[in-house]
Amino acid sequence: MFFRKTKIKPRHREIAGYIKTRWTHLAFAIVCMLVVSASTAASAYIIKPVLDDVFINKKEDMLKLLPFAVLIIYFLRGLGLYGQEYFLNYLGQVIIRKIRDNLYSKIQDLPLSFFEGEKTGELMSRLSNDVNIIKNMVSTTITSTLRDFFTICFLIGVIFYQIWSLALFAVLVLPLAFYPIVFFGRKVRKVSTGCQEAMAEMNSFAHETLVGAKIIKAFSMENYEKKRFYEKTAFIFKMEIKNAIVKALSSPVMEVLAGAGVAFIIWYGGSRVISGVYTTGTFISFLASVIMLYDPVKKISKLNNAVQQGLSAVDRVYDIIERKSDLEEKKDAVLIEKQSHFVTFEDVWFRYNGCDEYILKKINLSVKKGEVIALVGMSGGGKTSLVNLIPRFFDVSKGRVLIDHIDVRNLKLSNLRDQVAFVTQEPILFNDTIYSNIAYGKRDASYEDVVLAAKSAFAYDFIMDFPDGFDTVIGEFGNRLSGGQKQRLCIARALIKDAPILVLDEATSALDTSAEKIVQKALENLMQGRTTFMIAHRLSTISNADRIVVIENGEIAETGTHLELLEKNGSYKSLYELQYLESAT
Ligand SMILES: Nc1ncnc2c1ncn2[C@@H]1O[C@H](COP(=O)(O)OP(=O)(O)OP(=O)(O)O)[C@@H](O)[C@H]1O
Ligand SMILES: [Mg+2]
Structure with missing residues (x-):
C-alpha cells in the first residue's frame, strides 16, 4: 500500500x-x-x-x-x-x-x-x-x-x-x-x-x-x-x-x-x-x-x-x-604510438550542444608531422573551439578530425589524450605544491624532469624565490601566483608531458615582452619534431610558425606564411597593420 x-x-x-x-x-x-x-x-x-x-x-x-x-x-x-x-x-x-x-x-x-x-x-x-x-x-x-x-x-x-x-x-x-x-x-x-x-x-x-x-x-x-x-x-x-x-x-x-x-x-x-x-x-x-x-x-x-x-x-x-555520455569510446578503439603525427581536419563543421549556429564551418586543414601552425583571428572566431576538437574535448558535428589518417573517434580516449599536451587559454592549477602541479600529467616524473621543465618554461627562478621552492602550495586555482607565473607553470606542466602534439592557446599572453621572448625560445626548442598549434593575438609571437591560418567567423579565411599573407593584402594584413600601428604609436 x-x-x-x-x-x-x-x-x-x-x-x-x-x-x-x-x-x-x-x-x-x-x-x-x-x-x-x-x-x-x-x-x-x-x-x-x-x-x-x-x-x-x-x-x-x-x-x-x-x-x-x-x-x-x-x-x-x-x-x-x-x-x-x-x-x-x-x-x-x-x-x-x-x-x-x-x-x-x-x-x-x-x-x-x-x-x-x-x-x-x-x-x-x-x-x-x-x-x-x-x-x-x-x-x-x-x-x-x-x-x-x-x-x-x-x-x-x-x-x-x-x-x-x-x-x-x-x-x-x-x-x-x-x-x-x-x-x-x-x-x-x-x-x-x-x-x-x-x-x-x-x-x-x-x-x-x-x-x-x-x-x-x-x-x-x-x-x-x-x-x-x-x-x-x-x-x-x-x-x-x-x-x-x-x-x-x-x-x-x-x-x-x-x-x-x-x-x-x-x-x-x-x-x-x-x-x-x-x-x-x-x-x-x-x-x-x-x-x-x-x-x-x-x-x-x-x-x-x-x-x-x-x-x-x-x-x-x-x-x-546513469547519464549517457555523448562521447563514447568505441569497443574496437585502436591505439597509436607516441610519435610525430599528421593532423587533418576534413570538412569539419561544429556547433555546441543546444546552439543552432555552427561555430566552425567547412574547415579543411592538413598539418604535417612536426609542422608549426599558428591560428590567428578576431576574438570569438573559433580558434579555441577548433583545437578543442583534437583531443575530443568536443566531437565534430560533421566531417572528421584525423590523426595519421585515423579518425580521432576511433582511438582509445586515453591514448588520444596522451598524444596531446595542452596549454589552455585560462591557466588552471590545483591547490597543491608547485612540484605536484608541474608533474600533474606524469606522476612518475623524476625531480630532475620537474626542474628541467620548470627551467624550460622560465619558471625556475621565481619558484626558487619562494621560501619553500617546489614545495610551495599555490592556493585554490593557483591564487597565490601572478598571472604570468601561473602561465609558466602551465607551460612546464605541458612540457613534462612530452606529447607529440602541442596546443598552445595564448600560452604566453600574460608575460611581459622580455619574458615572452625567453619562453618563446624554450617553446621553439620544444616544438622540434612536434606538430604544434599555436594560437596568438600578438602576431609578433608567431613569427617562427611554418604556416599561419586566419580564422574568421568559424571559417578559414586565409593560409600561408607571414610574407605570403602580407602579399595577399587580406585579413591578415589588416590585423598586422592594426597591431603594427598600435605598437608604433
Ligand atoms: N561552451 C560553449 N558553448 C557555446 N558557445 C560557445 C562555447 N564556447 C565558445 N562558444 C562560442 O563559440 C564562438 C567561438 O569561441 P572560441 O572560444 O572558439 O573563440 P576564439 O577564437 O578562441 O576567441 P578568443 O580569441 O577570444 O579566445 C564564440 O562565439 C563563443 O561565443
Ligand atoms: Mg580562445
Missing part, C-alpha cells in the same frame, strides 16, 4: 545490492533489533506479575526475582540498541561511500559538454546532501520494517496472551491509523524534491559567489549578493516549513485515533476489572502494551515520508550516474 506508485528500477536494485554485499552486518543488525523488540514486549509483559504477585498477592519470592528479571531485560535492551545502531550505521556508511564514489567517478568520466550544462555547486549538493538523504532512507527503512515491525508483532503477542477479545478489537482498529499516513505521504515526495532542488540552488550560488569573491569586492556588490543569497535561504525556509507541515500532518490524526483507542480500552477493560473478569495486573499489562504499540506504529507511519524523500534523492543522484 505504501509503494503503490513506485516502480522498482535498476537504480533501486543497485542500492539493495550494496546492502546485500554486507549481509553479515544486516544479519547482526536484525538479531540486535529482535533483542530490542523482544525486550520491549517483555517489559510490558512483566507488569502483570509485578502488580498481581508483588503488590496484590504480596509474594516475597517474586519480590526477589522480579527486579533481577527487569535488570536483565534492560541490560539486553541496551546491548541490542547499541548493536543495532552500530551495524546499521556501518551499512549506511557503506552505501554512502559506494554511491558517492560512483557519482564522483561518473562525473569525472563525463565529457566537457556535461560540465557546461551543470552548475558546480549543484553537483556538490548531490554529492553531499542527496547522498545523505539516501542513507537516511535506507536506515529508516531497515529499522522501521524490521525493529518496529518485530516490536509490533511481539506486543500484539502480549496483548493476545493477556486479553484476546480486547486484543482483537485493538488489532482491527490499528489499520485505521495508517490511512492518514498514506494520504499525506504522497505529498511528501513532491515537496522533498523541491527542498532538495532549492538546497542545490543555494549551494551552486554560494560556490559561484565565493569563487568570484574578488570581482564582487571590486564592484562593491557584497550587499547585492547578500540579498540574492537571503532570497535563496528564504525560499529554502519556505520549502522546508512546507515539508515539515506535510510530514507532521499525519500526527494529529494519529494522536486522536490513539487517544480514542486507549479511552475505549480503559472504559471497557476497567469495568471488567471491577467486575472481576481480569486481574489488575493483566489489565495494566495489556494497557501498557497498547500504549507501547503506539510508538512503533507511529515510526512505521513516518517510513513512507523517509522513503519518498529518499527516492527523490535517489533519482537526483542516479540521473547523473
Whole structure:
C-alpha cells in the first residue's frame, strides 16, 4: 500500500545490492533489533506479575526475582540498541561511500559538454546532501520494517496472551491509523524534491559567489549578493516549513485515533476489572502494551515520508550516474604510438550542444608531422573551439578530425589524450605544491624532469624565490601566483608531458615582452619534431610558425606564411597593420 506508485528500477536494485554485499552486518543488525523488540514486549509483559504477585498477592519470592528479571531485560535492551545502531550505521556508511564514489567517478568520466550544462555547486549538493538523504532512507527503512515491525508483532503477542477479545478489537482498529499516513505521504515526495532542488540552488550560488569573491569586492556588490543569497535561504525556509507541515500532518490524526483507542480500552477493560473478569495486573499489562504499540506504529507511519524523500534523492543522484555520455569510446578503439603525427581536419563543421549556429564551418586543414601552425583571428572566431576538437574535448558535428589518417573517434580516449599536451587559454592549477602541479600529467616524473621543465618554461627562478621552492602550495586555482607565473607553470606542466602534439592557446599572453621572448625560445626548442598549434593575438609571437591560418567567423579565411599573407593584402594584413600601428604609436 505504501509503494503503490513506485516502480522498482535498476537504480533501486543497485542500492539493495550494496546492502546485500554486507549481509553479515544486516544479519547482526536484525538479531540486535529482535533483542530490542523482544525486550520491549517483555517489559510490558512483566507488569502483570509485578502488580498481581508483588503488590496484590504480596509474594516475597517474586519480590526477589522480579527486579533481577527487569535488570536483565534492560541490560539486553541496551546491548541490542547499541548493536543495532552500530551495524546499521556501518551499512549506511557503506552505501554512502559506494554511491558517492560512483557519482564522483561518473562525473569525472563525463565529457566537457556535461560540465557546461551543470552548475558546480549543484553537483556538490548531490554529492553531499542527496547522498545523505539516501542513507537516511535506507536506515529508516531497515529499522522501521524490521525493529518496529518485530516490536509490533511481539506486543500484539502480549496483548493476545493477556486479553484476546480486547486484543482483537485493538488489532482491527490499528489499520485505521495508517490511512492518514498514506494520504499525506504522497505529498511528501513532491515537496522533498523541491527542498532538495532549492538546497542545490543555494549551494551552486554560494560556490559561484565565493569563487568570484574578488570581482564582487571590486564592484562593491557584497550587499547585492547578500540579498540574492537571503532570497535563496528564504525560499529554502519556505520549502522546508512546507515539508515539515506535510510530514507532521499525519500526527494529529494519529494522536486522536490513539487517544480514542486507549479511552475505549480503559472504559471497557476497567469495568471488567471491577467486575472481576481480569486481574489488575493483566489489565495494566495489556494497557501498557497498547500504549507501547503506539510508538512503533507511529515510526512505521513516518517510513513512507523517509522513503519518498529518499527516492527523490535517489533519482537526483542516479540521473547523473546513469547519464549517457555523448562521447563514447568505441569497443574496437585502436591505439597509436607516441610519435610525430599528421593532423587533418576534413570538412569539419561544429556547433555546441543546444546552439543552432555552427561555430566552425567547412574547415579543411592538413598539418604535417612536426609542422608549426599558428591560428590567428578576431576574438570569438573559433580558434579555441577548433583545437578543442583534437583531443575530443568536443566531437565534430560533421566531417572528421584525423590523426595519421585515423579518425580521432576511433582511438582509445586515453591514448588520444596522451598524444596531446595542452596549454589552455585560462591557466588552471590545483591547490597543491608547485612540484605536484608541474608533474600533474606524469606522476612518475623524476625531480630532475620537474626542474628541467620548470627551467624550460622560465619558471625556475621565481619558484626558487619562494621560501619553500617546489614545495610551495599555490592556493585554490593557483591564487597565490601572478598571472604570468601561473602561465609558466602551465607551460612546464605541458612540457613534462612530452606529447607529440602541442596546443598552445595564448600560452604566453600574460608575460611581459622580455619574458615572452625567453619562453618563446624554450617553446621553439620544444616544438622540434612536434606538430604544434599555436594560437596568438600578438602576431609578433608567431613569427617562427611554418604556416599561419586566419580564422574568421568559424571559417578559414586565409593560409600561408607571414610574407605570403602580407602579399595577399587580406585579413591578415589588416590585423598586422592594426597591431603594427598600435605598437608604433
Ligand atoms: N561552451 C560553449 N558553448 C557555446 N558557445 C560557445 C562555447 N564556447 C565558445 N562558444 C562560442 O563559440 C564562438 C567561438 O569561441 P572560441 O572560444 O572558439 O573563440 P576564439 O577564437 O578562441 O576567441 P578568443 O580569441 O577570444 O579566445 C564564440 O562565439 C563563443 O561565443
Ligand atoms: Mg580562445
